Amino acid sequence: VYHAANGISSTQVKDARVSLMYFNARHVEKTIVKERSPVLDMGNLVHALALQPENLEAEFSVEPEIPEGAFTTTATLREFIDAHNASLPALLSADDIKALLEEYNATLPSQMPLGASVDETYASYEQLPEEFQRIENGTKHTATAMK
Structure with a gap:
């Protein structure tokens, strides 16, 4: 229920202190796009982990874990194919x-x-x-x- 209540965030108050037109353009009409940076992304991730873990999968892309023995390069796939082909019976002439x-x-x-x-x-x-x-x-x- 974290963001369910009506109210103004501290970021919105800071933007309103700059200018009410800026506040309106950024938060109401959304004509000013929020700047993104790796630091802000990390902050948003920590915020979501701490306060909104139920929204984590919807808002963030989590890299899957690669299982042991998975084919990750052309060389590993080629090695498997060569080993499999070597185990097959010889072809007829x-x-x-x-x-x-x-x-x-x-x-x-x-x-x-x-x-x-x-x-x-x-x-x-x-x-x-x-x-x-x-x-x-x-x-x-x-x-x-x-x-």
Whole structure:
């Protein structure tokens, strides 16, 4: 309830002693901006800590604590990435990948020729395993649909 009461602060009284126009411009119309300095900021912080701790987070930016082991520089992040990459299994060479693909492709059914006419294409289509046939029974088997 510190600033809840009506009244004039000592700063306002000092400004009124200088000039009532100055008091009005600084405190009522607020056309004169309050000068900031590190010393005044520290005073405001101490004031808030002592008299208004509930407003501290709203009025001041508190620097967060950096947890132990956090990445604070590019070098620490790079060190972590390099250590992680070193723990991964070695990548396959292009020849190894090609051999694996050829081995897998050998297990697949051989390709069917499309045929020169719709009838030849339909005959090839009917030879496909059922899981590869996408045209529902009873619908027209066009060459485009069978491809």
